[in-house]
Amino acid sequence: MSGALIEIKDLNKKYALSSSFFSSQKRIIHAVKDIDLQIFKGETLGMVGESGCGKSTLARLITRLEEPSSGRINFKGEDVFLYDKQELKSYRRNVQIIFQDTYSSLNPRKSALNTIKEPLLIHRLNGKKEREEKALEIMAKVGLKKEQANRYSHEFSGGQRQRIGIARALVLNPELIIADEPVSSLDVSIQAQILNLLKDLKKDYNLTYLFISHDLNVIRYVSDRIAVMYLGKIVELAQNNDIYNRPLHPYTRMLLAAVPSCDPRKKKEIINIKGEARAENKEGCPFQNRCSYRVEICEKVEPNLEKYDEHSFCACHMAGSI
């Protein structure tokens, strides 16, 4: 690791939505809240968190598909929101995203091959023949067949489409790949194949990944560091092993406890997830209503992400004493 490739400062994203059928009054969804985060060159930063906690929004902000409400993102020391047209184009080439929703992110009227070739075309790279060869080569790497090259994206199964999305992101040899649930609709064998491929690519091209997934086994396998999000905030950030061996935040513990076991004779007591997810804008710690370690201060003061030891950060009043 050498220096931050991406540095995120005080990043916020709020969405305004109408609050009822009849009023024009707005309701605010605070999807990303005061995020400070660095992604170092050559690392894989794993990201987990509750469904709806802001992971995809953060991914879209980093790739500049959306504008933040406030805050900064620097790429190699430069503010990405101040880029001119040319700089933005080169940024978009260097930072690729694998989308969570392949159904709406792929054009149904394009064949698999053209979809994968398209980024090369947009960036005017290589000659016609080389583009074709390069695209076919990547297709093979993600486990798609040559015979499938001319099929339209809606003629593929869910997992096949996901692999088209992965191939499309890889074809430009980017420096940073933001992978939003890249293997979640793949069977374990192909999942393993793709994870091994991502690992090889990282070695060969010194790639950096932000790897979003709800699968804690996958996250454990790929990540150097792991960030845990809850309701728009990062609540824990630590080295891979520390997260699994010594989870600091109660939410991290709850996540680890809920991983389904592969042993059908050990049916888990479904852990009782107390309380419903919290509504916005209440006082105190956002996790308090589900937390079994709650003390008085949790109801009043929202904890910040603070340094726990050299490599670990946690946003919990009780960090270290539970």
Next chain:
Amino acid sequence: MSLLLEIKDLKTAFDTAQGRINAVDGVSLKVNAGETMGIVGESGCGKTMLALSLMRLVPANGKVVNGEIFFSGKDLLKLSEEEMRAMRGSEISMVFQEPMTSLNPVFRVGEQIAEAIRLHQHLPAKQAMELSVEYLREVGIPDPQKRAMDYPHNFSGGMRQRVMIAMAMSCHPRLMLADEPTTALDVTIQAQILDLISGLKEKNNMAVVLITHDLGVIAQAAEKVAVMYAGKIVESSSVEKIFENPLHPYTQGLLESVPARCLKYLERGEYLKTIPGSVPGLYDFVQGCRFHDRCSYAMEDCARREPKLSEIEPGHFVSCWKTENGAFGKRALQTRCG
């Protein structure tokens, strides 16, 4: 236990410029009321098309070309379009793999669930809307009253998935087809959803066909498992047997690729185990066993003749020449992994 669903020799195919694709190629399956049948298999092996065939919602360029699908005694394939429409959503409901294919982008989330409730339970609009908010709460959407006002694009991937689950549950179906229902959900919400589904099983004696690649979910939520490969079922049994004594080489390979199973034994930096090769193209078929070119136990016969699904021990079906000849007994998977 009473038989609710019986599929006999189902075949579903697509005609494409490159030739015919046999997406589902002779599947037979029985599901009892109150039971969860897990379906696993490699990406592209026909799981979604099997479910869509049951719903009679196969994409326009494909069709069911053979077989019968008995649902409480009635052959679904013989129903009129109208009868089938009445069946969908009330007797049989489906959670689709791609939420955006079944959610309407221009209607508010709450309205869409309410509409489904209104249609099938014949409730007045206001009551249906209240119920809709209740279902959103049950699937763990925070602030459901307000979020019911949002459009699908205002929701995250996992939230959309939960909207579909809410919609599928709201009609108290007797059979739920759930296609990767929890892929976009974190493990705590996943546990909550699986709990809800098992509640419905108990309450309404609902049967579930659960398609998922997550073997942990299968282990936790299914009673029986069918393993599909290239359009066919290659092994089926109780969930315990599949995990403890998998007989088909594909099933064994699948279980060995699970990161959870192997992680303990994997130094970081090592590679996950995979099954070499990939699923054949499903075009008009090659001879022999479909798995033979990837199988490390393949014999000469395997390339020539296709094995049939046969009962190796009570309730345990496998299609593999090795097992059939008895040459391929128990192999202790556990010693190598997990």
